[in-house]
Amino acid sequence: MYDKVVTAPRMISWYGDSGRPERRSNPDWPLELLQIRERVEKETHINFNAVLLNLYRDGTDGVGWHSDKTSSSNKDMNIASVTFGETRLFRLRHKTLKHIAPIEIPLHHGTFLLMAGHTNTYWEHQVPKTARPVLPRINLTFRQVREA
Numbered sequence: 526m527y528d529k530v531v532t533a534p535r536m537i538s539w540y541g542d543s544g545r546p547e548r549r550s551n552p553d554w555p556l557e558l559l560q561i562r563e564r565v566e567k568e569t570h571i572n573f574n575a576v577l578l579n580l581y582r583d584g585t586d587g588v589g590w591h592s593d594k595t596s597s598s599n600k601d602m603n604i605a606s607v608t609f610g611e612t613r614l615f616r617l618r619h620k621t622l623k624h625i626a627p628i629e630i631p632l633h634h635g636t637f638l639l640m641a642g643h644t645n646t647y648w649e650h651q652v653p654k655t656a657r658p659v660l661p662r663i664n665l666t667f668r669q670v671r672e673a
C-alpha cells in the first residue's frame with residue numbers, strides 16, 4: 526500500500542472489503558480469514574477492512590525496517606498482527622529517539638500483536654532474516670484502509 530521500504534523477499538497476498546479504491550483489493554475473503562478477523566475484532570473492539578498476508582518461507586525471507594501506513598491522510602491507524610507457524614523475531618525501533626533501545630519480540634505461533642494508534646508514526650519495525658534453520662511462518666496484518 527503506502528509502506529515505505531521492503532527489502533527482503535516474502536510471499537504476499539491482500540484481501541480487502543469491496544468498495545475500496547485499491548487495485549490490490551480482493552473482496553473474496555476465505556472463511557478462515559473472516560473467522561480470524563472476527564476474533565481479532567472481538568479482542569480489540571476495532572473494525573478492520575483489509576488484511577495483508579505474508580509468508581516467510583524460510584530464514585532468507587524477512588522484511589526490512591519500515592513503518593506501515595494504510596492511508597496517506599491518516600498515519601495513525603491500528604494494525605493487528607497474528608502469527609502462525611515458526612517463531613520469528615519482530616523488532617521495533619524508535620524513528621528519532623535513538624537512545625531508546627530497540628524492542629525485540631519473538632512472535633510465536635498464535636501470537637497476537639496490536640500496533641495501536643501512533644505506533645507507526647514514531648516506530649519502525651522489521652522481521653530480520655535469520656541463518657537459523659527455520660520453518661515457514663505466516664503473518665496476517667489486519668488494517669484499516671480508508672480512502673485518502
Ligand SMILES: O=C(O)CCC(=O)C(=O)O
Binds near residue numbers: 664
Ligand atoms: O511479519 C510480521 O510480523 C510483520 C509484517 C509487516 O511488518 C508488514 O507486513 O508490514
Ligand SMILES: [Fe+2]
Binds near residue numbers: 593
Ligand atoms: Fe509492517
